[in-house]
Amino acid sequence: AQTVTQSQPEMSVQEAETVTLSCTYDTSESDYYLFWYKQPPSRQMILVIRQEAYKQQNATENRFSVNFQKAAKSFSLKISDSQLGDAAMYFCAYNAGGTSYGKLTFGQGTILTVHP
Amino acid sequence: GAGVSQSPRYKVAKRGQDVALRCDPISGHVSLFWYQQALGQGPEFLTYFQNEAQLDKSGLPSDRFFAERPEGSVSTLKIQRTQQEDSAVYLCASSYASSRGLAGAVYNEQFFGPGTRLTVL
Numbered sequence: 001a002q003t004v005t006q007s008q009p010e011m012s013v014q015e016a017e018t019v020t021l022s023c024t025y026d027t028s029e030s031d032y033y034l035f036w037y038k039q040p041p042s043r044q045m046i047l048v049i050r051q052e053a054y055k056q057q058n059a060t061e062n063r064f065s066v067n068f069q070k071a072a073k074s075f076s077l078k079i080s081d082s083q084l085g086d087a088a089m090y091f092c093a094y095n096a097g098g099t100s101y102g103k104l105t106f107g108q109g110t111i112l113t114v115h116p
Numbered sequence: 117g118a119g120v121s122q123s124p125r126y127k128v129a130k131r132g133q134d135v136a137l138r139c140d141p142i143s144g145h146v147s148l149f150w151y152q153q154a155l156g157q158g159p160e161f162l163t164y165f166q167n168e169a170q171l172d173k174s175g176l177p178s179d180r181f182f183a184e185r186p187e188g189s190v191s192t193l194k195i196q197r198t199q200q201e202d203s204a205v206y207l208c209a210s211s212y213a214s215s216r217g218l219a220g221a222v223y224n225e226q227f228f229g230p231g232t233r234l235t236v237l
Contacts, residue, residue: 004158044119045159045207045228091158101171102147102211102226106158 002027004094006107013082014115020067021077021110023092029053033095034068035104036077040088048090051075079112087114118142120229122208128235129198137193137232141210148191149226150183151207159207165191198236205231 003026013019025034036048051059051068058066063083067076079086092107121140129135141148146167151159152175161175167188176183180199185191195202209226 006158044230045209047225050225093158101164101166102224103149103161103164103172104151104159104226105161106151109156109158 002029002094002096002105004092004105004107006092006110008110009108010111010113012113012115013079015082015084017082018078018080019082019112021079021090021092021112023075023077023107025073025075025092025094027073027094027096029096031096034066034075035093035095036064036066037091037093037106038086038088039091039109045091049077082114084114084116087112120208120210120227122206122229122232124232125230126233126235128237130237131199132197134194134196135198135234137195137206137234139191139193139208139210139229141189141191141208142227143189144212145210145227146188146213147211147224147226148185149209149211150191150193151209152177153205153207153231155204162193162206195234198234200236203234203236205233207231 005024032053034051037045038048039045049059049061049064058068063080065078089109089111091109093104123138148165150162153159163183164172165185168185180196182194208229211224211226213224
């Protein structure tokens with residue numbers, strides 16, 4: 001079974017600084033997707049960024065980028081120029097490719113606090 | 117159009133009561149997922165529908181949990197004889213189609229609803 005591990009229960013960052021959230025996963029599949037989701041307090045889960053395992057290039061979405069290390073099964077999220085609105089719980093998630101239909105396996109989450 | 121909606125947003129039940137949680141997916145979305153999120157934890161998969169067909173119910177924790185999507189749109193998650201350990205946020209998500217892992221295929225993003233917070237006393 002696939003597992004996703006986030007070893008940082010909480011992280012904090014100063015506004016305008018950079019922070020990196022860690023995630024490791026375990027799978028025997030070669031074809032899969034990885035995601036970072038953001039869940040603000042009492043608000044809906046939204047997709048931040050996704051990475052296809054077959055792509056060597058790291059995904060980037062504006063201030064958000066990932067460091068995908070397939071051999072190490074590591075998938076970290078870097079948030080640059082942090083803003084107060086980035087404060088939320090962040091979840092790393094995995095989806096097997098191939099014949100998978102999109103079922104997500106989530107990590108435990110990391111609470112990100114942004115200090116003004 | 118509107119996003120995924122869920123009702124009620126909050127539900128308090130006495131232990132032993134039956135509850136029904138509703139999910140209205142985005143119109144036209146084929147795939148629908150239910151997840152259970154315990155306090156301070158990541159969501160855990162419960163069940164999956166493709167149109168009206170329930171293709172995976174491997175995550176349902178017991179036979180007290182039942183889900184349906186009879187017309188391929190609205191879905192209901194029913195919990196019978198609720199227990200305290202059922203207290204959680206129940207999330208619904210929908211996507212346009214099922215994803216495929218073929219190189220170059222477009223992943224269809226799952227859009228989440230706001231969840232229903234169930235508290236069992």
